[in-house]
Amino acid sequence: MLKTFNVVLIGLMLLGAGVVYLMKYDSERAAARITKLQHRIADTREAISGLKAEWSLLNQPRRLQELVDKYHNYIELERLEPGQIATIDEIPLRASAQKPDDGKADPTKPARMLAIGKVGDLTGSIPKKGTNEQVKKATDKIDALAQVKGVEPRPNDPINAMTR
């Protein structure tokens, strides 16, 4: 009787040892994985902060302003004037809505809409003065303009040396 009991105990002990060994092995593997992941997180964080730094380097307001000036002939961005800002209520009613009886207006559509034909006048956008010819000329000019210095990050900027 006692002998059987002992055999059972030994069996349980062996089983216990086996289970503990497996658990220990698993936990070691998990710990290794955690370390690896932590390293990867740290690396990724570093990469993110590097990219953020690069992003803000490329988005310096001064650089953007220089680019806008440089490619002005092509993209035609102008400074905002106070007269160009309005609220939605200040947008005039559509011409057809004011004269509903001209036969063309669809009474089911909402009356307050942009007068699409005259966007330029309403939003105050820069009037389109360039013909296709002019635009082409402007594009040609860009190659020459691209020589202007001071827009790209300087050669000794630490960002150039950064790992990607």
Add this chain to the structure above:
Amino acid sequence: MRLWFRRSEPAPAGTQTNRPAHRVRLSGPRVFLTALGFAAIYGLIILKLVKLGLDADDHTAALDMARTQVSAQRPDILDRNGEVLATDIKTSSLFAEPRHVLGVSETIDALATVLPDMRDPQIRQRLSTKAGFVWLKREITPMQRARIYRLGLPGVGFIDENKRLYPVANLTSHVLGLVNVDNQGISGIEKYLDDKLALTEMNKLGVVPPDGLMPQRLSIDLRIQHVVRDEVNEAKKRYRAVAGMGIVLDVKTGEVLAMVSLPDFDPAVPKEALDKDNMNRDTAGVFEMGSVFKTFNSAMALDSGRVSLSDSYETRGGLQIGHQHISEFHGKGRALTVPEIFIYSSNTGSARMALKAGLETQHAFFEKVGFFKKLDTELPEEALPMFPKRLSEISTATMSFGHGISVTPMHTAIAGAAMINGGLLMNPTFFPRTPEEAMKTAVRVIRPETSDKMRYLFRINCLPPGSGTRAEVEGYRVGGKTGTAEKVEAGRYEHDKRRNSFLAAFPMEDPQYLVLVVLDEPKPDKDGNSAVAGLNTAPLAGNIIRRIAPMLGVMPKFDMPPITAASN
């Protein structure tokens, strides 16, 4: 166990008859000797191990010190919209342990294939010593690091360091300040953060928060900072000024949205910051602000109750006090009302208003708005104003139009904000703050009714025939006060050297933002023009407002009723 016992025990007679008795007797001491020998060997090994353990690795001390000194981690600094103003990037630094270097010449030759400046005799000298640790080169590129690593030189190693990067370069240099090569803040907000977060101490203890440090958000708006710097820079060039300053404040919270002082420096070239000409003039420079002070004089006089908007004062012939004579700059040759004194910037009229209000009233008022003490901001660079120590009629009279008292532009800006925001003086801050938080520490310096009158005076000064007409931006209801101060050189006022300023706010029916610009020694932009504030700093302030108002969400209005004065 039983086997061993049996053997060591003297053999019972009869069982081990084949072994001679004397051999058994002899084996005792032999075993003992052998055991002793082994014990001695193990003892030596243990002793050696202890010794190795005790006198540590000879490089650790110096190296560890270098390791903890260099890699100070700093929080990122962001603007109010989350744009990065300062961040850390990783760089490597090259060091050597001369004791472990095999062959100085060979090492130098090998290093010079990657870094030619390693041929410097100083490097040779450093490597020839028996020091435990020397720096060879700080901040090398990852490419150079990889190439040196591949050389496989003994006694040469790298330490990864954090290097501060300022993506916006000069733009915010005076706000952010600088860090030294060990990444410790030495000026500006960087130094403030060092003190506040105890970065240096933490680094010495080797404590680094696991997730890095939380990014610090400032009240500065990068876009507005850029506009102010761009416009001040243009104006400085156009009017050939020696220096230019620009400040934008939120008048309801005291937040600094932009602070520019030109010339400035590139934080990547720290020695530029040491040049005295590149100092932060906004908080560390004190100047006689000139006629801009008529703002404070009018507020003081109106708030005292002894002067009302409808009073008028004689300006003909100037004002004689003792043997000092105060004369007019743009003389009208007649008596002027209080609003006229303001818009024509009459020195005599202002002096008479100050004298009417009283010497003590003026002194108490200036004390209240903080003109006699240092600013209370986060920046370490703060100058003490200069002011007369004794009350006298002449100093009261000159201080009324901004002479004989020198304050920083930031003093002027924050006091100006108090004049138009309803009368509450706040301390300027470089960190975000809500109006409610600002109210907790705000001090009332003038009554709300007086503030209303100041708004009226500001606004009419930007409409014809006011001196600040050129600052008006269609739709944005600008108000402001010009200042043209003659500079003091060698103890006397120079007539052709001026410091011009313009204190502006918008929109005037409920002011939200204040703009202060200063140009030092502007010259006329073309012959025949004079270099007064109305012709240079006023349009400069107008240009800034034209660009920043849409960014700040101030709606242009074109059908506002004309502003009227609150009754007295």
